[in-house]
Structure formats: C-alpha cells, structure tokens
Amino acid sequence: MSPQSERTTDYSEMEQVVIDFLNKNPNFFERNPDILCKLRLPHTSGEAVSLIERQVTALREQGEQNRRKLDEFVAIARENELLNDRLHHLTVKLIECCDFDEVINTLQDLLHDDFRAEAVELHLYSTSEADAQTNPDLDGFREFLNSNKPRCGRFPTKQLKYLFGPQADDIASTALIPISGESLLGILAIGSHSEHRFHPGMGTDYLIRLGEIVSKTLEVVSEPGL
Numbered sequence: 747m748s749p750q751s752e753r754t755t756d757y758s759e760m761e762q763v764v765i766d767f768l769n770k771n772p773n774f775f776e777r778n779p780d781i782l783c784k785l786r787l788p789h790t791s792g793e794a795v796s797l798i799e800r801q802v803t804a805l806r807e808q809g810e811q812n813r814r815k816l817d818e819f820v821a822i823a824r825e826n827e828l829l830n831d832r833l834h835h836l837t838v839k840l841i842e843c844c845d846f847d848e849v850i851n852t853l854q855d856l857l858h859d860d861f862r863a864e865a866v867e868l869h870l871y872s873t874s875e876a877d878a879q880t881n882p883d884l885d886g887f888r889e890f891l892n893s894n895k896p897r898c899g900r901f902p903t904k905q906l907k908y909l910f911g912p913q914a915d916d917i918a919s920t921a922l923i924p925i926s927g928e929s930l931l932g933i934l935a936i937g938s939h940s941e942h943r944f945h946p947g948m949g950t951d952y953l954i955r956l957g958e959i960v961s962k963t964l965e966v967v968s969e970p971g972l
Contacts, residue, residue, distance in 0.1 A: 832861060835856070836956070846967045849963055853866060857936060865917055865935070865938075867909055867910055868932060868934050868960075870925065870930050870932035887922075890924065890933070896922060898921045899944060899946045901920050906920070919938050919945065920935060920944055921944045921953055923960070924957055925964065932964075
C-alpha cells in the first residue's frame, strides 16, 4: 500500500471515530461552544457560514418539509372523510330501494353525482353462467372474479368494449369491483376520462366497501330473468 493510500485509510478511520463520538455525545458542542464558533461550513452560494447558521437553515428546511407532509396528511384525511360520507349516503339510498331497477338507477345517479364517475355499468351473472367455462363474456375477467378483489387501471380495448359499450373509447382508467351475492356474481365497472383517476397503486378500501354494500343490496332484490 502506498503512503498516500495509508493516509487516506487513516483519515477515513479517524473521520468515522469522530462521527461515532459525536453521535454518542450530541451535547459535545454545548460543553465546548468555543469550538462550535470556530467551525465554518461552505454555503451553496460560495460564502462560508457558521455551523449554527447552517443548522438553523437545515431546521427551517426540515420544518417546511414537515409542514408539506402535514398538509398532505390533512388533505388525505379530509378526502377519506368525504368518501365515508358519500358511502354512507349511498348505503342509505340503497337500503330504501325496493327492486332491482331502483338499485341500478340509484347506483347510476349517485356514482355519477357523488363520486364523479363518467361511466357506470353493472354486469351480473347467475352462478351457473359464471361457472360455465364457455361463456365468452367472462373471458379476461375470470381471474378478477376469482380473486374477489377490486382492480384499478387501464384495461384492453376488448374488455372496455364489453364493460362500457359505446362509451369505451372515452374511458382512460377504470375501477372494477367484484359483486358477490348468494345466487349471482357480477362486475361493477366505474370508468373515468382521466388516466390518473384509477391506477393500480391506489387504495381500494372504499371500493371493497362499495362492493360489499352493492352485493348485500342485490341479495334482497331480484333481477329480472334470474
């Protein structure tokens, strides 16, 4: 090893010793203020500033970051509260429904108005239809139905055509919600013109609750033909 390499290694080891010491003794500079006053750190502007000034600046920046995070948390909390209110309103309205047509009309109206959905479609199948492996309507949806979990994002054109019909060309993102009743299965599809509205990484808790509410409601009404 060359003398230069040895000096570099020794310096790195010494630097780590200093770091470990300061971590274990955070009040070192309080006991030795004269050393603190002598320390100077380069500033991004090229001027030297004292360590205290640098610390104050860092604390201000950290405080601003914390404030932004707090604002984000507050916004999320408000959005969640709003979603809960909308789900409660939807639940009450669905409870008041007496037949299948009322359920469909209520879903269409409230999901359009309260949840700002551009397209809402409900596809239902009897259990025998859902179990039939030759049912072409369910091609591409069997894994989704078997998982019994909401799925969000962008879907192939063929699936969008089946879900939304003539509206498919305008749908940029979709939320699929499984419907599971005692004698039927189904897909509640909510479409948006914005590609950012529904995406794979979004939370699905409220979609799960929505699916449960619709499923329970459909258990007490009868669909024509089933």
